[in-house]
Amino acid sequence: MLKRLRENKAFQGTILAIPTLIFMVGLLIIPLILTAIISFGTRSPDGNVIYGFSLHNYARIFGISSECQNGKSICFDPLYMQILGRSLSLAFNTTVLVILMAYPLSYFIARSHPRRRNTFLFMVLVPLWTNFVIRVYAWMMLLRTQGVINGVIGWVAGLLGLHFVPLEMIYTPGAVLVGMIYEFLPFMILPIFTSLEKIETPLYEAAADLGANPFRTFLRVTLPLSMPGVVAGTILVFIPVMGTFIVSDLLGGKQVILVGNLIQRQFLDARDPTFGSAASLILMVMTLIVTYFYTRKFGFGEEIISA
Amino acid sequence: MSEFAVELQDVIKQFPTPEGGQVFAVNHVSMQIKNGEFFSMLGSSGCGKTTSLRMIAGFEWPTEGEVVIAGTPQGHTPPFKRPVNTVFQSYALFQHMTVFQNVAFGLEMDHVAKSEVNDRVGKSLDMVQLSGMGKRFPKQLSGGQQQRVALARAIVKTPKVLLLDEPLGALDLKLRKEMQLELKALQQRLGITFVYVTHDQEEALTMSDRIAVMSFGKVLQMGTPVEIYERPNCKFVADFIGTSNFLHGTVKSVENGKASVYIQELDAEVMGLVSGDISVGETAAVSIRPEKIRLSEQSAFNQNCFEGVVSSTTYIGSDTHVYVNVKGNRIKVWEQNKISSLDPKAYYSVGQKVWLTLFPENTLIMADK
Numbered sequence: 001m002l003k004r005l006r007e008n009k010a011f012q013g014t015i016l017a018i019p020t021l022i023f024m025v026g027l028l029i030i031p032l033i034l035t036a037i038i039s040f041g042t043r044s045p046d047g048n049v050i051y052g053f054s055l056h057n058y059a060r061i062f063g064i065s066s067e068c069q070n071g072k073s074i075c076f077d078p079l080y081m082q083i084l085g086r087s088l089s090l091a092f093n094t095t096v097l098v099i100l101m102a103y104p105l106s107y108f109i110a111r112s113h114p115r116r117r118n119t120f121l122f123m124v125l126v127p128l129w130t131n132f133v134i135r136v137y138a139w140m141m142l143l144r145t146q147g148v149i150n151g152v153i154g155w156v157a158g159l160l161g162l163h164f165v166p167l168e169m170i171y172t173p174g175a176v177l178v179g180m181i182y183e184f185l186p187f188m189i190l191p192i193f194t195s196l197e198k199i200e201t202p203l204y205e206a207a208a209d210l211g212a213n214p215f216r217t218f219l220r221v222t223l224p225l226s227m228p229g230v231v232a233g234t235i236l237v238f239i240p241v242m243g244t245f246i247v248s249d250l251l252g253g254k255q256v257i258l259v260g261n262l263i264q265r266q267f268l269d270a271r272d273p274t275f276g277s278a279a280s281l282i283l284m285v286m287t288l289i290v291t292y293f294y295t296r297k298f299g300f301g302e303e304i305i306s307a
Numbered sequence: 308m309s310e311f312a313v314e315l316q317d318v319i320k321q322f323p324t325p326e327g328g329q330v331f332a333v334n335h336v337s338m339q340i341k342n343g344e345f346f347s348m349l350g351s352s353g354c355g356k357t358t359s360l361r362m363i364a365g366f367e368w369p370t371e372g373e374v375v376i377a378g379t380p381q382g383h384t385p386p387f388k389r390p391v392n393t394v395f396q397s398y399a400l401f402q403h404m405t406v407f408q409n410v411a412f413g414l415e416m417d418h419v420a421k422s423e424v425n426d427r428v429g430k431s432l433d434m435v436q437l438s439g440m441g442k443r444f445p446k447q448l449s450g451g452q453q454q455r456v457a458l459a460r461a462i463v464k465t466p467k468v469l470l471l472d473e474p475l476g477a478l479d480l481k482l483r484k485e486m487q488l489e490l491k492a493l494q495q496r497l498g499i500t501f502v503y504v505t506h507d508q509e510e511a512l513t514m515s516d517r518i519a520v521m522s523f524g525k526v527l528q529m530g531t532p533v534e535i536y537e538r539p540n541c542k543f544v545a546d547f548i549g550t551s552n553f554l555h556g557t558v559k560s561v562e563n564g565k566a567s568v569y570i571q572e573l574d575a576e577v578m579g580l581v582s583g584d585i586s587v588g589e590t591a592a593v594s595i596r597p598e599k600i601r602l603s604e605q606s607a608f609n610q611n612c613f614e615g616v617v618s619s620t621t622y623i624g625s626d627t628h629v630y631v632n633v634k635g636n637r638i639k640v641w642e643q644n645k646i647s648s649l650d651p652k653a654y655y656s657v658g659q660k661v662w663l664t665l666f667p668e669n670t671l672i673m674a675d676k
Binding site: 203220224225 | 364365366385386387391392393395396397399400401402404412413417461464476618
């Protein structure tokens with residue numbers, strides 16, 4: 001056994017992978033299979049699962065309903081499709097805005113003096129020391145109708161003798177978007193920074209030397225070489241935004257319900273684990289499809305992950 | 308059109324130091340590089356050769372003075388508007404582009420028509436013997452091949468001046484020797500002015516039409532390889548280029564390009580050619596190259612002839628390196644092995660008494676700095 005451990009590289013790899021493997025099988029693969037099984041069951045009146053094979057839950061998500069008001073036996077109810085669509089577009093918008101905000105900042109940090117670079121990175125990471133939920137609460141404090149922002153504006157308006165009606169900021173889609181951007185910005189900055197930092201100065205000089213002005217250097221050299229960072233960041237941002245429910249719960253209230261909230265409510269409030277499971281799987285499949293097409297076009301950002 | 312491809316006119320470049328001071332990377336340097344010349348800047352690291360090159364390329368701007376390219380003062384012209392191209396020490400190839408795309412990059416920036424791009428990239432790759440490699444990525448090439456891509460990328464634009472920053476530094480010795488000859492041939496074929504930066508004196512001697520030897524931001528001597536090797540103008544150059552023996556003494560007389568120096572350690576006067584600024588009464592260095600000293604078993608002359616004892620010998624095939632102790636001075640002599648012999652007596656041996664002759668026409672007297 002020891003001899004084998006010393007000489008067999010593949011065996012060493014297996015040993016090293018075992019702890020994670022146990023963890024992943026026990027807490028990811030098996031629960032996933034259970035979720036799939038439950039999603040095909042039906043809910044008993046007391047909130048338990050009656051196992052079986054029914055596509056009822058999936059039909060419900062896709063809006064095919066048999067409880068119609070106009071007397072037809074089958075009709076379309078877009079409620080859940082709207083929630084899915086909202087989640088998808090929010091994740092998309094968040095990712096695009098986060099890229100647009102993170103790229104210039106990462107570029108600035110990557111090109112700054114090495115001694116200052118660490119300070120900037122430190123500042124990017126500081127918010128992550130605070131709990132995710134607490135940071136969302138901080139945004140609640142800011143955005144509330146009686147919150148900090150309205151308070152400050154109201155105070156200034158009062159000084160100027162103007163009449164001020166507090167802005168309705170919290171419990172709007174905009175509030176959720178702001179919260180998401182805030183929460184996930186560092187996960188875009190870090191990979192983009194890493195890929196930009198790896199571009200050596202002589203490459204910029206070579207481009208200039210060959211006749212490229214700064215703008216064309218950016219388009220032809222900087223941007224392509226930093227794409228792995230953008231791709232890695234996109235994966236790190238898009239997937240969690242699709243599934244998270246805390247931000248929308250606290251900043252969106254009942255106004256902005258995402259798939260994450262739907263799933264949470266099915267398990268806790270509505271006590272319908274079968275429908276919750278089906279929604280979970282749909283979310284997963286949807287995320288996988290988007291990620292699949294995205295990574296097929298842009299790769300996984302392997303260079304950045306291996307760096 | 309100006310006679311000179313590149314001129315540096317009393318150029319100074321200062322850099323701030325971390326301590327808040329200023330350091331002269333280039334200190335009052337003037338050079339005139341002729342059209343079609345293979346010009347080398349030679350010196351050890353920190354001598355200002357790379358900074359000078361970067362100022363010609365436009366990556367740095369002079370603190371004072373002017374860089375003139377083909378008669379046009381460059382001022383603060385950015386690199387992408389200068390008629391020069393650079394081969395970088397690290398090659399600086401675009402890893403996300405194929406070899407073809409790398410070479411075509413500069414032409415695309417000039418909006419050259421597509422058919423012409425194909426044609427010129429093809430020719431350029433032919434010239435560096437990389438035809439057929441266009442579709443590969445730089446990572447799939449060897450170091451030598453990457454070096455050729457960097458070269459092709461720079462010559463495809465047919466610049467007025469090609470700047471080369473230690474381009475062969477990363478190659479192994481054999482490949483480096485091959486590339487030296489190839490570069491020289493390429494330069495002659497293209498007729499482009501090459502400005503070449505290197506710390507390798509042999510490389511500079513092999514390829515250059517003229518060499519500027521630099522140290523601490525200044526040009527010490529500028530001349531052809533023969534001038535630099537045979538008539539170094541100061542001790543630093545004599546020491547940096549090739550190998551030299553040095554003796555130190557006081558100048559007794561200077562006349563008709565000849566001088567005589569009294570060497571206290573030998574208690575003798577040595578005659579030699581004046582090479583550089585010296586005047587009577589000053590301390591000067593007497594320099595003689597080891598291959599130019601004559602060894603014999605008897606005294607032949609009374610001038611410039613010294614008795615010594617062989618302290619060690621090294622047989623290296625073509626030559627035998629003999630170290631001779633002359634009153635405490637260790638003198639290197641390279642004896643060419645002109646006779647094929649197995650007899651140890653045919654060679655000098657340790658402890659043997661010998662006479663050294665420093666012919667006055669091979670002995671140089673120069674400033675001791």
